[in-house]
Amino acid sequence: MNVSGLLVALDYGSVLVFALTGALVASRAQLDPVGFIFMAALTAVGGGTLRDLILGRETVFWVADPSYILLAAGAALLVFWTAHLFESRYKLLLWLDSVALAVAAAAGAGVAMEAGFGPVIVVIMGVVTATFGGLMRDVVGNEVPLVLKQGQLYLTAAFGGSLVAVLLAGAGAGRIEALIAGAAVVWTLRAGSMVWGWKLPGYRPRPPRARG
Numbered sequence: 001m002n003v004s005g006l007l008v009a010l011d012y013g014s015v016l017v018f019a020l021t022g023a024l025v026a027s028r029a030q031l032d033p034v035g036f037i038f039m040a041a042l043t044a045v046g047g048g049t050l051r052d053l054i055l056g057r058e059t060v061f062w063v064a065d066p067s068y069i070l071l072a073a074g075a076a077l078l079v080f081w082t083a084h085l086f087e088s089r090y091k092l093l094l095w096l097d098s099v100a101l102a103v104a105a106a107a108g109a110g111v112a113m114e115a116g117f118g119p120v121i122v123v124i125m126g127v128v129t130a131t132f133g134g135l136m137r138d139v140v141g142n143e144v145p146l147v148l149k150q151g152q153l154y155l156t157a158a159f160g161g162s163l164v165a166v167l168l169a170g171a172g173a174g175r176i177e178a179l180i181a182g183a184a185v186v187w188t189l190r191a192g193s194m195v196w197g198w199k200l201p202g203y204r205p206r207p208p209r210a211r212g
Contacts, residue, residue: 018104026080104130110165
């Protein structure tokens with residue numbers, strides 16, 4: 001598989017898994033089938049759309065190939081008919097989201113790499129592609145956005161994996177290997193945060209110093 005083929009596969013993978021998470025949020029809100037499709041599609045293509053607009057790509061990826069939207073719609077209807085089978089839909093949502101986060105970060109970083117952008121933009125596009133679809137999903141679904149959850153690695157996981165991909169590519173590794181390694185780092189950090197409570201120290205306000 002060449003880099004272009006990998007990027008297409010990553011886009012399809014992130015669309016599918018993010019669509020499943022969007023549909024799960026729709027199930028928690030008890031929406032109808034059209035609502036499921038809307039939430040799934042919004043989540044699935046939100047980050048990639050913003051990525052393509054920022055990078056000035058000639059055509060947004062799902063406009064150039066509407067099969068991405070059809071895939072999201074199919075995933076939405078699948079969840080509509082099967083969501084009741086899962087004991088904890090929120091737990092399933094979190095794990096699916098961790099996979100989508102990893103795949104989308106690699107997709108965003110890879111697209112920016114292939115377009116010839118520098119390391120800073122590559123890392124930013126990895127984070128944007130990975131997080132903005134889920135952010136829109138949670139805001140529209142009236143859920144607490146995962147990107148704002150205290151004591152969890154989310155944005156940090158996307159940033160860390162994207163940075164690893166950039167560093168490996170800069171060190172001479174093949175882009176395919178670098179992107180796969182970056183995705184693995186994203187998922188490992190996110191999963192470790194959920195299972196073992198990995199986190200960075202948060203800001204703690206301090207009382208102002210008394211003026212002398």
